[in-house]
Amino acid sequence: MLRTCFVHCSAVCALSGSRFIPAQIGRQHTGSSSAYVLRRKQSHALGRTKCRRVTKTNQGGICRGTRVASAVAEAEQSGREAEGTPLYQCLVQIGTRYNNIVILEGAEGAPVHYAGCRVLLLDDSGNVHSIYRRHTAWTGSYWDEFATFPAVIPSGPVAILGLGAGTSARLILELWPSRKLIGYEIDGLLVHQAREYLGLSALEVPTTEGGVLSVVVGDAFADSATVEGGFAGIIVDLFAGGELPPQLRQPETWVSLKRRLIPGGRIMVNCGGACVEKSDNKGDVDNGTWTWEDGAARKDATLEAMAVAFPDQLNWRKMANQEASNVLALTGDLPDLGTWSAAVPDRLKESVLSWKPYQ
Structure with a gap:
């Protein structure tokens, strides 16, 4: 079953040289749709990002989280929290014999590394397995x-x-x-x-x-x-x-x-x-x-x-x-x-x- 939804996200990745730290996207089924946000696992020394479920969606297959669990990197630096703007559109969500496939498209206001690009997430871990940008083959990963x-x-x-x-x-x-x-x-x-x-x-x-x-x-x-x-x-x-x-x-x-x-x-x-x-x-x-x-x-x-x-x-x-x-x-x-x-x-x-x- 294919679904289309919008996604509230905080930070999707961190870059350090050629190292890419992918975000993990969590899923929650609420009726006929799923919502995605990210959260930072504060207890983990590596400071990588994980997911947090959101609990509300509206009708018609459009998912909107009630709040962003952790702010984008810029907002974190300034002590502010990003709210209210759907930063990712979920193009595909489908289960197969081998994978839970999710394809997200970043809005222009998404964190810079994912703005305007599409990402492939697989399996229950939500790991990023592919990145696609129309204008360049480089990924920084x-x-x-x-x-x-x-x-x-x-x-x-x-x-x-x-x-x-x-x-x-x-x-x-x-x-x-x-x-x-x-x-x-x-x-x-x-x-x-x-x-x-x-x-x-x-x-x-x-x-x-x-x-x-x-x-x-x-x-x-x-x-x-x-x-x-x-x-x-x-x-x-x-x-x-x-x-x-x-x-x-x-x-x-x-x-x-x-x-x-x-x-x-x-x-x-x-x-x-x-x-x-x-x-x-x-x-x-x-x-x-x-x-x-x-x-x-x-x-x-x-x-x-x-x-x-x-x-x-x-x-x-x-x-x-x-x-x-x-x-x-x-x-x-x-x-x-x-x-x-x-x-x-x-x-x-x-x-x-x-x-x-x-x-």
């Missing part, structure tokens, strides 16, 4: 880092495991327009909504240089998720229920993915950060429905599993100097960082220099 990947792999097709709405593919095709990408996404209805609302269909049209995104609806872990001859590179950006799937913590998974590479091929992975955001499905959001868990163990276990499959062939970097920042991993010998940095756009040069061997 970890998705941009995947666009450095083509500079250190051979020619050939690149797989994206966990395509979502194609956020990382969009920037890769803009910067590397001859690359052929194959995106794997298990939820066919998500692919349909991404084509309609998040610009995915435009990526499936070949560029003038021959690059294109081919979308495969299916399980990224299946043996069939490969191509004849193998991949030049594999991007892994898989999350379920707000955390890395358990398969990524098993060395056998990485051995299987390693077999899908051509000689010289690599894998780049989003290993998540220090926190896991989950929902325990209790009735009261403010009394514990949203839970924060230590994600470091899952991240570390993923890196350790990769190190078993790629002995002395694993590199990593933290996206920003903050405790909760995402960690990326890269297989193969550590590339010459100067050469790699010279091959990518200016806004990615500095981040490339922070890669180091995993020990």
